[in-house]
Amino acid sequence: MLQDVLLTEEERALKLEVRDFVKKEVSSDLLKKMDLNEITYPREFVQALGDRNLLGLRFPKDVGGRGLKWTAEIAALEEIGILGSSLGCAFSMPSIVGQALHSFGSQGQKERFLKPMLKGELVSAEGLTEPRGGSDFFGATTKAELKGDHFIVRGQKRFIVGADGADFFIIYCKTNSEAKPHESISLLLIEAGREGVEAKYLYGLLGTRGGGTGRLLFRDVKVPAENLIGKIDQGALIFNTMMVPERLTSAGGSLGQARAALEVAARYSDRRKAFGQKIRKFQGVSFKVADAITRLDAARALVHAAGQAVDAGLPSARRLVSEAKKFSTDAGWEICNLAMQIIGGIGYTNIFPIEKMIRDARLAQIWTGTNEVMNLLIQHEYYREVLNDPNPAREIEADAQEAHMADEKVYDDDEMWTKGW
Numbered sequence: 001m002l003q004d005v006l007l008t009e010e011e012r013a014l015k016l017e018v019r020d021f022v023k024k025e026v027s028s029d030l031l032k033k034m035d036l037n038e039i040t041y042p043r044e045f046v047q048a049l050g051d052r053n054l055l056g057l058r059f060p061k062d063v064g065g066r067g068l069k070w071t072a073e074i075a076a077l078e079e080i081g082i083l084g085s086s087l088g089c090a091f092s093m094p095s096i097v098g099q100a101l102h103s104f105g106s107q108g109q110k111e112r113f114l115k116p117m118l119k120g121e122l123v124s125a126e127g128l129t130e131p132r133g134g135s136d137f138f139g140a141t142t143k144a145e146l147k148g149d150h151f152i153v154r155g156q157k158r159f160i161v162g163a164d165g166a167d168f169f170i171i172y173c174k175t176n177s178e179a180k181p182h183e184s185i186s187l188l189l190i191e192a193g194r195e196g197v198e199a200k201y202l203y204g205l206l207g208t209r210g211g212g213t214g215r216l217l218f219r220d221v222k223v224p225a226e227n228l229i230g231k232i233d234q235g236a237l238i239f240n241t242m243m244v245p246e247r248l249t250s251a252g253g254s255l256g257q258a259r260a261a262l263e264v265a266a267r268y269s270d271r272r273k274a275f276g277q278k279i280r281k282f283q284g285v286s287f288k289v290a291d292a293i294t295r296l297d298a299a300r301a302l303v304h305a306a307g308q309a310v311d312a313g314l315p316s317a318r319r320l321v322s323e324a325k326k327f328s329t330d331a332g333w334e335i336c337n338l339a340m341q342i343i344g345g346i347g348y349t350n351i352f353p354i355e356k357m358i359r360d361a362r363l364a365q366i367w368t369g370t371n372e373v374m375n376l377l378i379q380h381e382y383y384r385e386v387l388n389d390p391n392p393a394r395e396i397e398a399d400a401q402e403a404h405m406a407d408e409k410v411y412d413d414d415e416m417w418t419k420g421w
């Protein structure tokens, strides 16, 4: 297994621990009820994870984590990802919200929110997206006005997992309408029970159900100034820090989802017969399995490399995290579709779980920053790296047979009139 190369002995043990939890502690009944929207939020699941010290694995032990590296969290998440994106998200949210609280929160916020959250006693949610758009994050219009010892928050957020179900939200708000977009936003912690906070509408989702995804309204909500996370107008820095767990968890969860779909398809193709033989004997089937497992291994290697780059603080981490999110979620979608094709008609029914996996997998290409937004980041970072490389490779262009024909190297209109005229 590729994991054997990627993981330390301790990380392999954690993976088995989480696999055991997923096998023994999570019932099919929970998954089915969530998919039927009979459960609003999987609180017991979060509590069970907390009881086993499986939430926020990367955070230090003194706040309730295990002090592990990204590789460990990704390995654990791959196992949880088998359960689908809703439970994957419930597992990941403490890692995402926890990053903001751990890196920027006050001691009081860590005691009151971070520690209970990692014990599974408090459920958190994050609010970035607004009805007016998610990709244009810095265009946020939810306002927080500082009035003495408190803020007044007015606005709304959309598609918030845990809008119904969370105990507290971390909400990005505009705190300076005069400043440049990157210097105009702050992050506030808002308890669900505050007057004026309302989960307005729960969406009818294609998949990823049972997570309480809804619209959140803030109608002149009074929030104590001590609920500010980090400094005023420092939201951009926190946002960029939070986007690492936001995107790496999407990437890691997709690995588990894809692995699950492929396993179901591989087992099916080893039993199902057509034209007198097992369908896996047809190259049209077995080559799909080959393509899928290759894509899965490539995605896994990239996600782990991105995690290691983050842990090592490498400048390329931002690009690798975006690449991992894009590649792994695209691979997840493709692999789930290949799995359905291998199974044939029965895969399109709810006799097999592939149809739910496909419904779940589709979201991963959209949330936590769409894969188009990942492309924006990837190309931006790559150009920055390649054009500023202090030690580039040999002069590659000089290796062309007629590289000396400088007059033929025309890059813009002006040069057309000055070169070779």
Ligand SMILES: Cc1cc2nc3c(=O)[nH]c(=O)nc-3n(C[C@H](O)[C@H](O)[C@H](O)COP(=O)(O)OP(=O)(O)OC[C@H]3O[C@@H](n4cnc5c(N)ncnc54)[C@H](O)[C@@H]3O)c2cc1C
Pocket: 125, 126, 127, 128, 129, 130, 132, 133, 134, 135, 136, 158, 159, 160, 161, 162, 205, 208, 213, 363, 366, 367, 368, 369, 370, 371, 372, 373, 376
């Ligand atoms: C089930 C679900 C759960 C979610 N959970 C949360 C949550 O818990 N918290 C939260 O804050 N948000 C959450 N989201 C929101 C999610 O992150 C956004 O939907 C996503 O960021 C895209 O924003 P948008 O839907 O407003 O699309 P838009 O930003 O309107 O984008 C629409 C399309 O335009 C493309 N586009 C936009 N700008 C560019 C550009 N510059 N270049 C190229 N293409 C571009 C996008 O890629 C997309 O294809 C959730 C969404 C869903 C559906």
